Amino acid sequence: MLSSFNLFDAEEKSLEQAEDLRQRLEQAPEAVRDGIASLIEAYSRSVREQRRLVRVSDRLQAQLASVNQELGKRKAEAEDALESLKAAQESLVQAEKLASLGALVGGVAHEINTPVGIALSCASHLADSTTSMRKLFEADDISVEDFERFMDTVKDTTGLILSNCERAAELIRSFKQVAVDRTSSERRRFDLAVYIRETLASMGPHLRQAGHTVRLACPEGIVMDSYPGALSQVLGNFVMNSLVHGYDPGQSGTLSITVEHEGAGSVRLTYVDDGRGIPEDNLGRIFDPFFTTKRGSGGSGLGLHIVYNLVTGPLAGSVNAESPAGHGTLFTIVIPLSP
Amino acid sequence: MDNLTIAATERSPAVDFDFAAGRLSLKGESYPEDASAVFGPIFAALEAFFGAARDREVSFDFDLSYFNSSSAKALMNMFQMLDQAAGAGCRLTVNWFYAADDDTMKEFGEDFSEDLSHVAFNLVSVE
Structure with missing residues (x-):
């Protein structure tokens, strides 16, 4: 039965x-006979040609099918590979986050350890002195010299305890800022120019004290639907960065903020001071947590790290720092009107 | 006569000929290496069935997503057989299914239907 099947049976x-x-x-x-004979010959040739075409075409279609199968297999493999890559990337990001959190906590612990340690040894020294004084007092044997020495000790140690506890408290406040909880900070609509002016006004005392001039060039009527608290903190940290690092005591300069449209849905905010600038070696590290050149005199190394986190986090933008030699420091942030 | 049921393979369609109920169907893809191995039994069963079908009511579903040139030729022969059976009195309906986005398969259905004068032919788009 099978052998009798013929695709071209009818022909x-x-x-x-x-x-x-x-x-x-x-x-x-x-x-007439010749004509019929050549017609039959032509038809026969045509059937043979059809068979040949079907055979060739079948072969091509089979090849196409196996190529398609191979393609499907490769595609599935590539998709699998992509999935595992994504998973690996995700876990790397998580590990990186954990590592940076670890570094942050380690840094905070290290930072807080110093003032707490100083406060502790001062308190201990004060306690010892007080015990000695009590003994002298109970023996009714306090000389004026003893008392004056004790008073000096009290003044020195309490002063150190106070300043170091304040330093520790400030570090803890900074740490809380770093760990800004995105969900708790409020999102609302606000006029950018108005809001920047308000922020600068709140920093007026700092600026006036040092005699700096602030220039703002911002088009009126830019309305953002974003996180004003975050933006305010970013500007505040730029300004504090300039005040602390940019100028020598008594030196006054000019800080300027320029806002421009960046495409349809974003703004570019450029912050420039004309201070001493940032050495090239440090420029790549200024956004790292605890990077500071003022460790000994009150810098926490967290200000610009907070800026980086706020701009790339809640504000969904990007931040860049430049310091052309001898031309101060320039920060550029590009943020969407509505992240 | 006995029904004919052949499971689909990677390169040949599922055959489900329920002769008792008068419902026949070919479903799947068809690009066999040996067309006669696939279509031989099918034609043998159809010839036997339609030879005795007289004025029975029969529906034949073609739900093919892909076929090669041999299969196309076999289908052409099959439609010729079906049209002859219908001409001899069999009340035969052919349903040609095609994926809504597959214009080629729709055009094949239209092509085949042009050669049919006695069979009721339906083009059925499947989403």
């Missing part, structure tokens, strides 16, 4: 019938 039967017909045309004129 072959037609050819046989045609051959029969031709043989019955013995009596017909030669021209």
